[in-house]
Amino acid sequence: MTIKEVQKIGQEIISILELHSSPIGVRFLKKGEKAPVDAEILEKHRYCQALMKARKGENVILTGEEISCPAAASAFGFRLLPEKLESGKGLIGFGIVSDPEVGKEMFKGMPRLESGQFQSLHIYPLEKAEYIPDIVILEDDPEKLMWIALAYLHAVGGERIQSSTAILQATCVDISIIPFLSQRLNFVFGCYGCRDATDLGENEAMLGFPVSSLPKIIEHLKYLSKKAIPRSRSKGALSLLKGKDTGIKGCSD
Numbered sequence: 375m376t377i378k379e380v381q382k383i384g385q386e387i388i389s390i391l392e393l394h395s396s397p398i399g400v401r402f403l404k405k406g407e408k409a410p411v412d413a414e415i416l417e418k419h420r421y422c423q424a425l426m427k428a429r430k431g432e433n434v435i436l437t438g439e440e441i442s443c444p445a446a447a448s449a450f451g452f453r454l455l456p457e458k459l460e461s462g463k464g465l466i467g468f469g470i471v472s473d474p475e476v477g478k479e480m481f482k483g484m485p486r487l488e489s490g491q492f493q494s495l496h497i498y499p500l501e502k503a504e505y506i507p508d509i510v511i512l513e514d515d516p517e518k519l520m521w522i523a524l525a526y527l528h529a530v531g532g533e534r535i536q537s538s539t540a541i542l543q544a545t546c547v548d549i550s551i552i553p554f555l556s557q558r559l560n561f562v563f564g565c566y567g568c569r570d571a572t573d574l575g576e577n578e579a580m581l582g583f584p585v586s587s588l589p590k591i592i593e594h595l596k597y598l599s600k601k602a603i604p605r606s607r608s609k610g611a612l613s614l615l616k617g618k619d620t621g622i623k624g625c626s627d
Contacts, residue, residue, distance in 0.1 A: 375506065375585075375588065375589060377503055377504060377505070377506065379589075380399070380500060380503045380506060380507070380585075380588070381500070381501050381502065381503050383500070383588055383589070383592045384396065384397055384399075384499065384500030384501030384502075384503065385501045386592055386595075386596070387500070387512075387522075387592065387595065388501065390521075390595055390596065390599045390603070391514070391518040391521060391522070391595075391603075392518070393512070393514050393518060394514055394515070395429040395430060395513070395514065396428065396429050396430070396431060396499035396500060396501060396502075397429075397499070397500040397501075397510055397511065397512045398425055398428045398429055398497060398498070398499065398500060398510065398511040398512070398513075399428075399497070399498050399499070399500045399503050399505075399507030399509075399510060399511075399585070400425075400495060400496070400497050400507055400508060400509050400510075400511060400550060401495070401496040401497075401505055401506075401507050401508055402487075402491075402492040402495060402508050402554065403435075403492055403493060403494045403495065403496055404491070404492055404493060405490075405492075405493045407493075409435045409494060409496060410433070410435075410496065410504060410505070412433060412504075413433045413434055413435045413496060413498070414432065414433065414434045414435065415434075415435045415437065415440070416434050416435065416436050416440055417440050418440055418442045419436055419440065419441070419442060420441070420442050420443040420446060420567070420568075420571050420572075421436060421441060421443060421446040421450075421495065421545055421546045421550075422443075422446075422544075422545040422546070422567065422568035422571055422572050422574075423571055423572055424436045424495065424497045425497060425511060425513065425545055425572070426572040426573060426574070427497075428497040428498050428499055429499070429513055431499050431502070432498075432499075433497075433498040433499070433502065433504075434496075434497050434498070435494055435495070435496055435497075436494060436495045436497065437493065437494040437495075438450065438452030438453070438492075438493055438494060439452075441495075443546070443567065443571075444456050444459065445459055445481075445542075445543055445546070445567070446543065446545075446546035448486065449484060449485075449486050449487065449543055449546045449547050449551055450486075450487050450492065450495070450546065450551070451486060451487040451488050451489045451490060451491050451492060452492075452493075454489075455481065459477075459481060460478065460481055461474060461477075461478055462474035462475060462476065462477025462478035462479070462480070462481065463477070464477070465477035465480070465542075468566060470542070470566055480540040480542050481542075483540060484540065484542075484543060484547050485547060485551050485552055485555055485556075486547075486551065487551060487554075487555075506585060507585050508554055508584070508585060509549075509550060509553045509554050509582050509583065509584055509585060510582065510583055510584075510585055510587075510588055511545075511549050511550065511580065511581070511582045512580065512581055512582075513574060513578055513579075513580040514578055514579075514580075515577060515578060515579075516577075516578075516579045519561060519579055519580070519581050521595060521598055521603060522559075522581060522583075522591060522595070523535060523559065523561060523581065524594075524598065525590075525591040525592070525593075525594040525595040525598060526559045526583060526587055526590075526591050528590070528594040528597075529587055529590035529591055529593075529594060530558075530587075535558075535559060535561070537560055537561050537562065538552055538560060539560075539562040539563075539565075541562075541563070541565050541566075542565050542566070542567070543565060543567070544562045544563070544564045544565035544567070544568050544580065545565075545568050545580065548560055548562040548565075548580075548582070549561075549562060549580050549581055549582030550582055552582070553582040553583050553584050554584065557584045557586065558583070558584070559581060559582070559583035559587065560581065560582055560583075561579065561580070561581035562579065562580060562581070563579050563580075564578075564579060564580060
């Protein structure tokens with residue numbers, strides 16, 4: 375898969391699904407790996423905020439030193455998880471849990487990258503990619519994400535998709551690290567943090583998948599666009615039901 379093919383697929387996904395914003399490519403950069411010169415190096419941003427910028431067209435770099443969310447910094451292997459969060463007590467302060475043991479278990483079960491494995495994250499709109507990403511992320515209406523998930527389902531031979539989440543660290547862990555480590559699609563509803571820190575809408579959700587799945591996903595997404603997507607969106611079956619209801623009311627008058 376070439377850079378031009380990635381760009382083309384990004385444009386096709388936007389067009390087929392009528393996305394509100396760009397699909398996102400994310401690269402995990404190791405120490406010594408050069409960042410692109412045209413990318414903006416963010417200062418004191420959360421990872422979810424970097425994704426927000428990328429889905430709006432920006433090409434950004436978020437380093438381990440500048441990532442401002444301690445939970446995300448820990449998940450990416452940049453820093454240790456603060457004791458207050460690890461103990462679960464920090465989540466009580468946010469009003470997320472009432473029992474610290476629940477919060478402790480939530481963090482305990484979080485997949486994480488090895489400490490020092492990567493030094494920064496390159497995040498950009500997929501249709502403007504200058505590099506092959508490690509993972510692809512979409513944040514948009516659940517109906518639009520549903521078609522991506524269905525295309526992925528076809529790509530893996532119909533095997534049911536298993537979603538994993540703690541409704542915590544949705545962008546950094548659920549749709550980034552899990553797809554990267556497990557090499558599978560994961561979809562979630564978001565979390566307290568990303569909904570507080572970004573403009574993610576109440577009607578939006580998110581998913582992520584390894585870039586290796588991208589060619590097969592777009593292949594079946596094109597197939598879905600010929601019949602299934604327009605037919606489902608036309609709500610023909612609903613129109614028939616409404617017609618029947620109208621007919622019944624007419625007979626009783």
